[in-house]
Amino acid sequence: MILIGVTGGICSGKSTICNYLEKTLKYPVFYSDDVAKYLANNDLELKTSIVSYFGEESYLNNVYNTKYISNIVFNDVNKLQILNDLFKPKIQKEWGEFCKNKPIAFVESAIIFETNLQSAFDYIICACCATDTIKQRLKKRNNYTDEEIESRLKNQLDPQIKIANSDYLINTEVKNWEKITGETIDEIKKINNL
Numbered sequence: 001m002i003l004i005g006v007t008g009g010i011c012s013g014k015s016t017i018c019n020y021l022e023k024t025l026k027y028p029v030f031y032s033d034d035v036a037k038y039l040a041n042n043d044l045e046l047k048t049s050i051v052s053y054f055g056e057e058s059y060l061n062n063v064y065n066t067k068y069i070s071n072i073v074f075n076d077v078n079k080l081q082i083l084n085d086l087f088k089p090k091i092q093k094e095w096g097e098f099c100k101n102k103p104i105a106f107v108e109s110a111i112i113f114e115t116n117l118q119s120a121f122d123y124i125i126c127a128c129c130a131t132d133t134i135k136q137r138l139k140k141r142n143n144y145t146d147e148e149i150e151s152r153l154k155n156q157l158d159p160q161i162k163i164a165n166s167d168y169l170i171n172t173e174v175k176n177w178e179k180i181t182g183e184t185i186d187e188i189k190k191i192n193n194l
Contacts, residue, residue, distance in 0.1 A: 002104045002192050003120065007112040008127030009159050010152055011137035013172025017127050017181055018108040025182065030098045032109040036087050039094070040064035049086050054079070074151045088115050103194060113165060114157050123188055126166035128159060129173045 006021075006029075008014045015031070022029040039046055041064050050058045050069075057068050073080040091109075099105040112118055134153070138144045144152070163169055168184045170177055188194075 001099060001102060002122050002188065002194065003099060004104070004106045004188065005112045005118070005121040005124040006106055006108045006127065007110060007124060007162055007166065009134065009156050009162070010110065011134045011141065012129055012159070013127040013170070013177070014108050014110065016172055017125070017170055017177075018106060020178055020181055021106055021185070024178070025185065027104060027106055027185070028098070028102050029106045029108060030095045032091055032095070032107065032111075035091060035094050037064065037066075039087070039090050043090060046086060046090060050083075053082055053086070074148075074155050077155055080155055084111055084115050088117075092117070092120070104189070111157075113162055118165065122192075123168065124166040125168045125170060125184060126162050127170055127172050128163060129171060133173055 006014050006018055018029045018031065021027045040050065041047075041062075047059065047064075050064075054069060054072060058065055060068075069083065073083050095107050099107075107121070109117070112121070112124060118124060131153070135146075135149050138149050138152070142148075168188075170180055170184065174180070
C-alpha cells in the first residue's frame, strides 16, 4: 500500500488538490480536518480532554466550539501543540482504518510536519501558493480580519520548511495545477509499479 500525505499551510490549496484526486481521479482521500471535527463532537474521551485543557466553553450546547478553540490556540503555540497532541493518536487510528486494503491512499493534513508524522508516509505532496494569495483566500473563505489572518499565519510552520521536506510540490496558483497533480501521481505509481 502506498500512503501519500497532502499538506501545506492554511488556504494553500490542500483540499482543492484532494477534491481533484478524489472526485476526478477517483482515489481514496482521508480528510483529517473533517474527521477531527467529527471526533471532537463524538469521541467522549477526546471531548473530556478538550474540556479539561481548554474549559467548558470548548462546547456550546454540546457542539465543539471551533471559534473559541481557534482563538486560544492561534494565539498560543503551546496550546496549539496540546490540541494537536490530543487529536494525533485518534486521527492516526482513523486513517489506518480508512487505508486498509487500498493499494494507494491519500491523507490530507495541514500538520504532518508539525506532528512529526512524515515517516508514516511513502510520499508527501505540498500544496503551496504566495502569501498574498493565502490572505485573499482567507478573507474570502473565512471573512477573517487582517489581525486574524496574521495570527493564524504566525502560528504555522514556515511554508519553506514544508516545501523543503516534501517529495513533491504543487503550486495551486498555476493554471495547469490539475495536470501537474495527475503527472505527480502517475510518477509515483510508475515508481511503485502500480
